[in-house]
Amino acid sequence: MALELSQDVVALTAALVDIESVSRNEGRIVDEIDAALRALDHLEVTRLGNSLVARTRLGRPERVVVAGHVDTVPVNANLPARNDGTLLHGLGSCDMKGGVAVALKLAAGVPEPERDVTYVFYECEEVEATENGLRKIAEARPDLLEADFAILMEPSDGVVEAGCQGTLRVDVSVRGERAHSARAWRGVNAIHRAVDVLARLNDYEPRRPVIDGLEYHEGLNAVLVNGGVATNVLPDLCTVTVNYRFAPDRSEEQALAFVRGFFEGYEVEVTDTSPGALPGLGLPAAKAFIDAVGGIVNPKFGWTDVARFTELGIPAVNYGPGDPMLAHKQEEHVPLAQLTGCEQTLRRWLGAF
């Protein structure tokens, strides 16, 4: 069955929400999008796994990517979609089937854009990076992603969010020596020793560098703590899991060097790392887009796949309907006005009125 792309963007978002597509279960939604896009003569469609690339071939001097992931976090009693007249509620409405619906409306409704467009609809963004559909396309067919600029339609409240902060996660281990808790003086309490790690975190002063006029805001936070063997044993290990969100003027290597220095004297093991992305607002393709959408740009604090485009050498921004703070929440929703507003803005940018 092919998705009906002639319905308005609100109805199309609702239809996408109603096709359950939790990560690793994107087969059906991608089949329906695939069938709908292949029916359009002006697009060349390529499928890799459960990801799709659909390209115009108009020979324009500039090519842009418009991308969105089709998977969602797990169902949480928030299906099917519900339209209350102002907001569309339901799993994925915000993150990010609203953005996917806008992209599909453009793909179908703007057959001759001023700029050539590469639409990307991809799987497995909400799970481990190795499964990520955009990453798989970049590895298997980097030619399909060649472009001058990319828009990732992640929720950004309909305002451009440029760049993104990197993220590094480490386990900081504090050691002690076991003993029976009735004879504590025979051991060394690893949980008590962790006071120094927490004191350093409390003393941390976040960097707030300004890059391309945008003020970033770093963060260094314990996100998990675990220690202890049994309730009558002095613990010999306490592990503090720390997440460092770093501004995009630091590389992953610089971020790790900072964290190792910060926790000098303790074992520091890296468990996850992703680079940030510079906003790149000085690049001509980015400038043109920002002018078209009204000139307002905010920094992106969270990590998104814009960093992946940056690694490919493609300037990229986040721009999409929905409040990013609602992503992954049971009550996520998207304002109907943002859906139609984003669609109109991007139609104008592509030269269709």
Added chain:
Amino acid sequence: MALELSQDVVALTAALVDIESVSRNEGRIVDEIDAALRALDHLEVTRLGNSLVARTRLGRPERVVVAGHVDTVPVNANLPARNDGTLLHGLGSCDMKGGVAVALKLAAGVPEPERDVTYVFYECEEVEATENGLRKIAEARPDLLEADFAILMEPSDGVVEAGCQGTLRVDVSVRGERAHSARAWRGVNAIHRAVDVLARLNDYEPRRPVIDGLEYHEGLNAVLVNGGVATNVLPDLCTVTVNYRFAPDRSEEQALAFVRGFFEGYEVEVTDTSPGALPGLGLPAAKAFIDAVGGIVNPKFGWTDVARFTELGIPAVNYGPGDPMLAHKQEEHVPLAQLTGCEQTLRRWLGAF
């Protein structure tokens, strides 16, 4: 089948070790002890569940309890028993089938003790207090435990350990406010706030009161710490589980009041509490025993069932073969010389030479 009580105390300990009796699986070992004791005309045997009480009825002016639990912690590749000529190795050899073997040798071999004796062999000491066999006897048939003095044959390296410290366990909760870890300034990190709880613990000065000439040594220790929601979320809760070991001059109520005061400003929830036991060395029955075993007495830091006898109004001490620091260890063992030494000392005390 009845246990053979005529074999020497070392062989009897090995035979007891080889009857696997992890807590809640004491049926077979108690059946064998039961059959052996019922064959002895000088004992009146009562069974409650998998616990046994065997009493002489000689009308002596004084009655003493000799008690031991027959269960062990779980098997840990430490069966069957192995005698290396100096040490007997194996699960329960130290905690506390050596002590049980000594008690059985006395029960069978000293038919006319100078003091009437109540032997108690009980189940489920190594699990939650509600299952404890000694507790169940005390509740159902307190008359069976009436006595002037009690010896609990827990491992104490063949030296009298008097009294025991109490133990209190509480969860100390530190609250915060969730936020995405990329926007940490919107929340309050509960793990970071726990620095104050750990700082207080590091500043703790243990009381070391002297009672009946014995110096106790208190302890206040974090034994578990847990906090965190997910690796990209600022945590709103960090729980520090704290174990307070308190000298027996403090009641459970006083201990709790101290801990609540110590952690003032935080939620404190009690998860476990057991009172200590005063050494009671001034009592005539205790004095006579201590003289008989050579006069050396140490304080008991860990909690044992002597506290239960104290609650019943019966002065009690720990005295048994085996190093208490080996209890619950994979490599537990008992020196052969302590088995024979304890047996001889107690035989003398009961007037048999």
